[in-house]
Amino acid sequence: MKHKLRSFLIVPAFILVTTLSGAALAQDHSNHTGNQGQCKGCTGQGEMKGQMKGQMKGMMGQGEGQMQNMQTIHALFDQHDKITRTVKNTETGVETLTESDDPKVQALIAEHAWAMQKLLENKQPIRQWDPLFAELFKHADKIKLQITKTPKGVKVVETSSDAYVVKLMQAHAQGVSEFVKEGMPSMHKTHELPGVKKEEKAFLGRGDGITTCPVTGEPINKDFSAEINGRTVYFCCASCRDAAKKTPELYLKQ
DSSP, X not given: OHHHHHHHHHHHHHHHHHHHHHHHHHHHHHHHHHHTSSOHHHHHHHHHHHHHHHHHHHHXXXXXXXXXXXXXXXXXXXXXXXXXXXXXXXXXXXXXXXXESSHHHHXXXXXXXXXXXXXXXXXXXXXXXXXXXXXXXXXXXXXXXXXXXXXXXXXXXXXXXXXXXXXXXXHHHHHHHHHHHHOGGGTTOOOOOTTOOOOOOSOOXXXXXXXXXTTTOSBOEEEEEEEETTEEEEESSHHHHHHHXXXXXXXXXX
C-alpha cells in the first residue's frame, strides 16, 4: 500500500517539475530573445533539430535510391533476352561489356551501372542474403570501378590489388551473366564464395508470400498473386509469380 501511494505521489510530482521546467525555459527564452535576440539553449535546440532533419532526409534518400535501383534491376530481369554481355577476366580484375539494341534497355543498363558504383562507394549492400554479394560489399573499399558509355550500353572495368577481391569480382561478373541469361527465375539463387563448393538446396523460398515475395524475399506487390496450395500467395512481380506457379515446392512450404 505504501509502495502504491509513493508511486501515486511521484508521478504528479514529476509532471509538475517537468511543467515548471518548461515554463522556466520559456521564460528564459523570452528574456534572452528580448535582450540578446536568441538564447544559447534555443540555438542548441535548433542545431539539434537541423541535424536530425538532415539525418532523416539522408536515410530517406538512401531508401528511395535503393528502391529505384531495385525497380531498374527488375526491369532488366524482365527484358534480359534483349541484353548481350561478355566477360573478360584479367590479372587484376574483370572487364565486362553489357549492351542492347533497345534504347530503353540501354538506358536501364547505364542507370544500373552508375547506381552500383554509388552503392559500392557508400558501402550500401544489396542481396545481403547472398554470400558472394555480401562479401563483395564487405571489401568495397578495395575495388576500383571505371564505367565507360558505349553506343549500346556500358563497359565496366573493375580492378583490385587484392588477389582475393579479384576472385570475388570475377565470380560476381559470372553471376551477373547468369542473371542476364536466365532472367528473373535466377534472382533467388545464392552464389557461394570462390573456392567454396555450393550445396544443393531442395527449398529455395525467401519469403512468406504474405508480406514478402517467396522467390526474392522483397516486399510484395498485391497486383501479383496466385492461388497455390489452397491459399493466396503474393509476389513482388509477375516473373516471380510465374516461377512459383511452375515449381511451388521450391518456394512455398506445404
